[in-house]
Amino acid sequence: MSVLKLHPEKCTGCLRCELACSYMQTGEYQPAKSVIRVSPFEGHTSYAPYTCPQCAEGWCMTACPVGAITINAVGAKDVLDDKCVGCKLCTIACPYGTMFYDPATRKAFKCNLCGGAPACAEACPTAAITYEDVATADWLGDFAVERTARVLAEAR
Amino acid sequence: MTPATSTAPAKPTTKSAATARPGGYAGNLLRVDLTRRTCRAEPWSPETMRELIGGVGLGAMILYRETATRDGKGNVSWDHPDNRLVLATGPLAGLPVWGTGGLTVCTIGAGTNGPTSTQANGFFGTNLKYCGYDAIIVQGQSKDWLYLYINDDVVELRDARSLVGLDTWETQGALYKETGLAGHQLSVYSIGPAGENLVRFAAIQGDYGHVASKNGCGAVMGKKRLKAVAIVKGTKSLRAADPRGVVQAADEIAHDLRTDASARSLYEYGTLPGVVNLSKMGALPIKNYTTNLTSNVAGADLSVWEAPKLRENFDHRGHQCNACGMHHCHMSVIRHGDQKGKIVDEPEYEGWSGCGWAIGAADRDSVAWLNTECDRACVDVNEWGWLCGWVMECQEKGYITREQLGFELKWGDVKGAHRLLQMVSRREGFGNVLAEGVKRAAEKLGGPAKECAIYIEKGATPRGHDHRSRWEEMLDTCTSSTATMETGNPVHPTEIGQPARINPFDGEQVAKYVAGLRGRRSFEDSLGICIFTSRTRLEHVCRALSAATGWAFTVDEALRFGKRTAVINRATALRCGHTGAMEYPSTRYGSTPVDGPAKGQAIRAQWEKMLDTWYSEVGFDRKTGKPLPKTLKDLGLDWLSKSLWGNKA
Amino acid sequence: MAARHLVIGGGTAGMNAIRTIREEESERSSITLVSAERPYSRMVLPYYLDRSIAESHVFTATGKVLADWGVTAHLGKRVTALDTSASACTLDDGTTIPYDDCLIATGSSAVRAPVPGADGRGVHSFWTLDEARGVIAQIQPGSHVVMVGAGFIAFTILNSILSLGAKLTIVEIAPRILPRMIDDTGAALVQAWLKEHGVAVRTGAKVARIEDVKGRRRLKFAAGGDLVCDVVIMATGIKTNLEWLKGSPVKVNQGIVVDEYLRSSVPNVYAAGDVAEGRDLISQKAAVHAIEPTAQEHGRIVGANMAGKNVRYRGSLIINIVEVCHLDVASFGAWDDTGAEAASSVKADRPAYRKLLWRGDRLTGAIILGRSSDIWTVNDVGMLKGLVQSGVSLGRWKAYLKKNPFDVKPAFIAAKTTSTLLPETVLGRPSKAPGETPVAV
Numbered sequence A: 001m002s003v004l005k006l007h008p009e010k011c012t013g014c015l016r017c018e019l020a021c022s023y024m025q026t027g028e029y030q031p032a033k034s035v036i037r038v039s040p041f042e043g044h045t046s047y048a049p050y051t052c053p054q055c056a057e058g059w060c061m062t063a064c065p066v067g068a069i070t071i072n073a074v075g076a077k078d079v080l081d082d083k084c085v086g087c088k089l090c091t092i093a094c095p096y097g098t099m100f101y102d103p104a105t106r107k108a109f110k111c112n113l114c115g116g117a118p119a120c121a122e123a124c125p126t127a128a129i130t131y132e133d134v135a136t137a138d139w140l141g142d143f144a145v146e147r148t149a150r151v152l153a154e155a156r
Numbered sequence B: 001m002t003p004a005t006s007t008a009p010a011k012p013t014t015k016s017a018a019t020a021r022p023g024g025y026a027g028n029l030l031r032v033d034l035t036r037r038t039c040r041a042e043p044w045s046p047e048t049m050r051e052l053i054g055g056v057g058l059g060a061m062i063l064y065r066e067t068a069t070r071d072g073k074g075n076v077s078w079d080h081p082d083n084r085l086v087l088a089t090g091p092l093a094g095l096p097v098w099g100t101g102g103l104t105v106c107t108i109g110a111g112t113n114g115p116t117s118t119q120a121n122g123f124f125g126t127n128l129k130y131c132g133y134d135a136i137i138v139q140g141q142s143k144d145w146l147y148l149y150i151n152d153d154v155v156e157l158r159d160a161r162s163l164v165g166l167d168t169w170e171t172q173g174a175l176y177k178e179t180g181l182a183g184h185q186l187s188v189y190s191i192g193p194a195g196e197n198l199v200r201f202a203a204i205q206g207d208y209g210h211v212a213s214k215n216g217c218g219a220v221m222g223k224k225r226l227k228a229v230a231i232v233k234g235t236k237s238l239r240a241a242d243p244r245g246v247v248q249a250a251d252e253i254a255h256d257l258r259t260d261a262s263a264r265s266l267y268e269y270g271t272l273p274g275v276v277n278l279s280k281m282g283a284l285p286i287k288n289y290t291t292n293l294t295s296n297v298a299g300a301d302l303s304v305w306e307a308p309k310l311r312e313n314f315d316h317r318g319h320q321c322n323a324c325g326m327h328h329c330h331m332s333v334i335r336h337g338d339q340k341g342k343i344v345d346e347p348e349y350e351g352w353s354g355c356g357w358a359i360g361a362a363d364r365d366s367v368a369w370l371n372t373e374c375d376r377a378c379v380d381v382n383e384w385g386w387l388c389g390w391v392m393e394c395q396e397k398g399y400i401t402r403e404q405l406g407f408e409l410k411w412g413d414v415k416g417a418h419r420l421l422q423m424v425s426r427r428e429g430f431g432n433v434l435a436e437g438v439k440r441a442a443e444k445l446g447g448p449a450k451e452c453a454i455y456i457e458k459g460a461t462p463r464g465h466d467h468r469s470r471w472e473e474m475l476d477t478c479t480s481s482t483a484t485m486e487t488g489n490p491v492h493p494t495e496i497g498q499p500a501r502i503n504p505f506d507g508e509q510v511a512k513y514v515a516g517l518r519g520r521r522s523f524e525d526s527l528g529i530c531i532f533t534s535r536t537r538l539e540h541v542c543r544a545l546s547a548a549t550g551w552a553f554t555v556d557e558a559l560r561f562g563k564r565t566a567v568i569n570r571a572t573a574l575r576c577g578h579t580g581a582m583e584y585p586s587t588r589y590g591s592t593p594v595d596g597p598a599k600g601q602a603i604r605a606q607w608e609k610m611l612d613t614w615y616s617e618v619g620f621d622r623k624t625g626k627p628l629p630k631t632l633k634d635l636g637l638d639w640l641s642k643s644l645w646g647n648k649a
Numbered sequence C: 001m002a003a004r005h006l007v008i009g010g011g012t013a014g015m016n017a018i019r020t021i022r023e024e025e026s027e028r029s030s031i032t033l034v035s036a037e038r039p040y041s042r043m044v045l046p047y048y049l050d051r052s053i054a055e056s057h058v059f060t061a062t063g064k065v066l067a068d069w070g071v072t073a074h075l076g077k078r079v080t081a082l083d084t085s086a087s088a089c090t091l092d093d094g095t096t097i098p099y100d101d102c103l104i105a106t107g108s109s110a111v112r113a114p115v116p117g118a119d120g121r122g123v124h125s126f127w128t129l130d131e132a133r134g135v136i137a138q139i140q141p142g143s144h145v146v147m148v149g150a151g152f153i154a155f156t157i158l159n160s161i162l163s164l165g166a167k168l169t170i171v172e173i174a175p176r177i178l179p180r181m182i183d184d185t186g187a188a189l190v191q192a193w194l195k196e197h198g199v200a201v202r203t204g205a206k207v208a209r210i211e212d213v214k215g216r217r218r219l220k221f222a223a224g225g226d227l228v229c230d231v232v233i234m235a236t237g238i239k240t241n242l243e244w245l246k247g248s249p250v251k252v253n254q255g256i257v258v259d260e261y262l263r264s265s266v267p268n269v270y271a272a273g274d275v276a277e278g279r280d281l282i283s284q285k286a287a288v289h290a291i292e293p294t295a296q297e298h299g300r301i302v303g304a305n306m307a308g309k310n311v312r313y314r315g316s317l318i319i320n321i322v323e324v325c326h327l328d329v330a331s332f333g334a335w336d337d338t339g340a341e342a343a344s345s346v347k348a349d350r351p352a353y354r355k356l357l358w359r360g361d362r363l364t365g366a367i368i369l370g371r372s373s374d375i376w377t378v379n380d381v382g383m384l385k386g387l388v389q390s391g392v393s394l395g396r397w398k399a400y401l402k403k404n405p406f407d408v409k410p411a412f413i414a415a416k417t418t419s420t421l422l423p424e425t426v427l428g429r430p431s432k433a434p435g436e437t438p439v440a441v
């Protein structure tokens, strides 16, 4: 299965992936409706995109009381809108923080790998997001450790 | 309370929304009255959007319409409560075109006491539009320090007393804390001590390193006692009329920027290559225009100033604006020297010149640090360079004594410069005189000191180059109605009927060229896009605009729109008393280089002729500075004729 | 390996167990389901109440699906006795069903406060589909509904009542609302928010009796002050459905006592869901959670074990979320641990609230509260769950989070929580999609 591989050192925080994702998923430009979210590190000097790793457990999927989350053709956990009742259980079940809820539609939403043509990867001008046939991994951990050392030192 | 001149067109805020809102727009203007402490959303009509677009197009009209004195004859001054501070974005902001977080600030500025259009980027425009607004119009004056908080429909003027005295970075940090947000979730544009203390060249700084720097717009904000504008990334959606078209245009622009010879270095390194490139032309300003040889700066080794070396000297990290793929903005961590470990914004070319070469400093680490210190204090680095360099020269020559200044400031002394920066931004001691800006300080001192000062008679100062070898920008800066360049040279001049190359020291050619380029800049500054990401064919930019809005916007229409905007700004400037007599460089600014590549090229000898040509090309009256009735008619601005020319029209 | 499985109770736990048996087993076994109700999800009932879904949407398995899965179903039947020595159960119609192993997953039911008139006309519980039908028929736009009890379940249906256009008053005997879901500070914010949204709340109010007056209900309070309304909903608590187990050797404490494989004191009898006293992930002590995700995990673990796997149960985390008029309120783990180190931050004007709790340098509990439009703009809700669930050591991030409880993301990522979580699965293998349950051939 191909997954989104994240290359945090290449990210410049331009948020173009968020725009592309929201457009692909909703037809509108609105980062709050994107399921890839760029977060800042070291105050504001470093950024990295973050999205659903399509974890093996699929906590969101097993938690859904009505079976509204399934696995799509490219192996991504995907919300079936007509089944979702908007109870938000998946959003607190996912321990990665990558299940979202849209107050406007009253549905949960998440990364579905755009059915195999990820808009975020396509939009990223620096190739900080690539779609590759590799095992999912903690792409950001080491980077975050390095790029937060200063903030941590200040927090003491 | 809004004195509208009798001849101005209808309010840009008609309620009729008979026609559907064009794509790309949020649909509302946010009017904030600091005197009454009210904030209200004003929907604006699709017709007005089409007429004014946004950015400076919108801002210029608001200034013209709303800043006249009550009798309609003159204009309110920069520190009057009726002055407007327009923080506008444009229809491309928030869309996936590169560099679209755009902010255009329009106000009656403290530098020239006339209109301004000055840009910054980051995420201001993006966040604002996701909250549902295309622009903020600030009016009135508060008694207490406030900051404006915007989160979708929640728009509040909040107590900012705890923020007073903080620099701009600290302010952003404090607001992150207060709101519990981080990164681009919250865009903050604020003023530091210089703005609070009404320094005439105070800037508005935002999102760590983006600066709307010109004409003391930060002082206007300070006078209004508005410490900051904090905008949460809202949750309202933006639509495009033709989303695929937007992406296609964005791709074409990106392709141009990546591959076009004249844009490519910008794509790779932003404005960093400017230092070496401009030094080869004699346009790198060195030691307050006393020389054009880098070797005259102690310790200068130009080879380490090549862009890649400049960047790699630091632990650098991309820090781009909305949807931008340029390798332009960066944050840097200083690796060596006294300031080791400090986080700074990678200076733009103008920072390297204003905090470096102009003051005879060439240590990259300390220059970068000083540049960020200027941003944090909210001081325009350009005017800073001219001011600090002037003080250094005057001290060297004995025009400003040690006693006067309180200490000795020598060429290249960055620590001393930093001390001066604190004095100026807090108006301490002699800093109080300097805080009035180069022109007013020089006039106050008079005599030979005045002769060394770099400024424009209107009260502004140039951008950070030596314009004695860049005549087109000197002419543009002096004739501009917005206190800084109004045209700027595009990457594809032939696209708009201008020659690919001119003789840079032929006044006639220069004046024709500057006049011929009019319109383009004002158009681009109305879109909410970055000046650098629009360094492509105008045709692509028009295509992006058309795809976003659903209008069919041509290059001709773009130029016409831009010219119209520039004329409206000129009308306001005239009302501010900016006559043709002020369109001159100061003695030093218009002097002749004594060495370097442009040695002996004397612009002043050709100046009158250049003005003559420029005036006749743009269709303005040389004597009064007014746009001629025919020019107005051609641009569809007949309504302006009446107020400019009275019954003669 | 067991060939005849008996599942008692077709709710969340029972149905998860059945699916998992079918997913895990190597040989086809026989499964018998006895359930007093058709399989449906109780927690979806609020969406049926507000009519955003049709009644059919609540069912988790139709007769056809059960047939496809090869389940012999006795629906609408109750088990009345379990004979563990004979390994057989008896139904209310007298049928006896023998088993090799069995799962008890009979869930809980609502209990009404012992108040005179609580069983009268127009007084409802809201726990089962039947009860939900009863309530739906009664609420019209403009009806005045009084909810007795301000616990989690009351709040899950609050939005639905309001969206039907009814007027709502909440009456709670305790001095505050949501006692088992958030702390005092959070509760006060929610109470203020409710007031702002036109919901009257009376705390510390003891209902003395409920009277029927001309087709309306009058609630009399111990301290005086009557309330007259159209509909009363009693959300005053629940109890486990285990009366029928009396006299069997299956040991029951708060719920059925289970080992780490969710086996009861009788080795071939398992328990899952609201009736099981499974392990709490944080305290590692036995506890009845009575929440959906715990019932799911229990059900899946038991299913795997009944299918012959030996899956240990690590314990479940208490996680709760409710929306109150577009204000989201969630809590995780041991948010009420008085012995924990805590840090909190309130932004009353938004409103927004965070509370984080630590034991040592691991996060053991959290509360998060904020507007729905705000809260989903960041990833914090799930990340807090991840931090509590994974138990990663936060090191110096603890000090950071204490100062910045609203900035969870960098701590989550830099503590490499993702690395810890990725290998974690409940059954020791990737989960299957709901539609992938093998069907009988």
Ligand SMILES: Cc1cc2nc3c(=O)[nH]c(=O)nc-3n(C[C@H](O)[C@H](O)[C@H](O)COP(=O)(O)OP(=O)(O)OC[C@H]3O[C@@H](n4cnc5c(N)ncnc54)[C@H](O)[C@@H]3O)c2cc1C
Pocket (backbone or CB within 6 Å): A087, A089, C008, C009, C010, C011, C012, C013, C014, C034, C035, C036, C037, C038, C039, C040, C041, C042, C043, C044, C045, C046, C077, C078, C079, C080, C105, C106, C107, C108, C126, C127, C128, C153, C156, C157, C241, C244, C272, C273, C274, C275, C290, C291, C292, C293, C295, C319, C320, C321
């Ligand atoms: C309105 C409402 C909202 C809720 N919202 C949430 C929420 O948002 N989040 C959350 O985590 N939890 C929520 N819950 C709780 C959640 O629904 C339960 O924790 C969950 O259903 C427990 O599952 P279970 O399988 O243990 O029991 P149940 O789902 O209750 O299933 C028990 C089954 O056993 C049957 N049964 C009972 N006795 C017998 C018998 N003697 N013989 C045969 N069959 C019998 C019943 O008919 C039923 O089918 C909510 C509950 C309700 C009522």
Ligand code: SF4
Pocket (backbone or CB within 6 Å): A063, A064, A065, A066, A067, A068, A069, A079, A083, A084, A085, A086, A087, A088, A089, A090, A091, A107, A108
């Ligand atoms: S919000 Fe929708 S997808 Fe998520 S658990 Fe509830 S019903 Fe399932």
Ligand code: SF4
Pocket (backbone or CB within 6 Å): A052, A053, A054, A055, A056, A057, A058, A059, A060, A061, A077, A093, A094, A095, A096, A097, A098, A099, A110
């Ligand atoms: S949303 Fe969360 S739980 Fe669901 S697959 Fe992605 S990471 Fe796993």
Ligand code: SF4
Pocket (backbone or CB within 6 Å): A004, A020, A021, A022, A024, A025, A034, A035, A036, A051, A110, A111, A112, A113, A114, A117, A118, A119, A120, A121
């Ligand atoms: S793959 Fe598609 S859905 Fe997933 S984050 Fe990228 S753009 Fe969004």
